[in-house]
Amino acid sequence: MKAFLGMGLLGSNFVRAMIKQGEKVQVWNRTVSKAQELEKEGAKAFVHAADAVKGATEIHLALKDDAAVDEVLKAAEPGLTPGAMIIDHTTTSKEGAINRTRAWKEKGFTYQHAPVFMGPVNALESTGYMLISGDEAVIATLTPSLSKITGKLINFGPEVGKAAAMKLVGNAFLVCLTASLKDTLTLSNSLDVSLDELLTLFSMWNPGTLISGRLQRMTGADHSKPSWELNMARKDTQLFLDATQQAGNQLVLMPAIAALMDEFIKKGFGNHDWTVIGK
Missing domain, CATH: 1.10.1040.10 (N-(1-d-carboxylethyl)-l-norvaline Dehydrogenase; domain 2)
Structure with missing residues (x-):
């Protein structure tokens, strides 16, 4: 089970692509109607972020900025499944990516920043470029899943925050x-x-x-x-x-x-x- 938080143009098309690939996806958006629109395509929408992430082993985000990511993850935290992996596609500061990686590891969760050079069409067609860096074991675990939703996954090595930069x-x-x-x-x-x-x-x-x-x-x-x-x-x-x-x-x-x-x-x-x- 996967969850996706943030149903903007990019996030909603990521979800559509995941569903076409046979994934079950639970979705949330601040404006609830945007999440509910995806139910007719097979997603399950929730009013609260904490409910949307329950049972999900992968939680994807595509939000506005650092503040939005921190706010939404705080709201989702009570519903997180132990060992869940948080994959953030938001364009954020380098410092934000570094701090979140450390903070969520201390809480027992994996946070992986994976920003993209992708537009809505790329997200729908699983083309374009996704950037990643950090713990190589985490990247190895996520590579099969992330490679399905992008044209090319580019690994910039073990430095946390390098992908953000x-x-x-x-x-x-x-x-x-x-x-x-x-x-x-x-x-x-x-x-x-x-x-x-x-x-x-x-x-x-x-x-x-x-x-x-x-x-x-x-x-x-x-x-x-x-x-x-x-x-x-x-x-x-x-x-x-x-x-x-x-x-x-x-x-x-x-x-x-x-x-x-x-x-x-x-x-x-x-x-x-x-x-x-x-x-």
């Missing part, structure tokens, strides 16, 4: 990528470049392939042999700013990047590779 780093990249694409679209509009033309460019020239090399160059010790000088990158950045200003538009990230470039140029790095700004 990796999820936050990945989300930071996604946030910056989206803001970067916003600036790209703004500049495109300012220069009368259509979306179709932009998509054509990226279909033929994929900047995603540059990420690994760019990270290595940014973190390298020597930037004195440039492939693109900082002075030249700053010149182009000003062209971005000028074009959007002339069109009456405004960029989000570029002004801050230009200011950072200016700082490094003042420090004497103008003739260095422009990735020196990542130091």
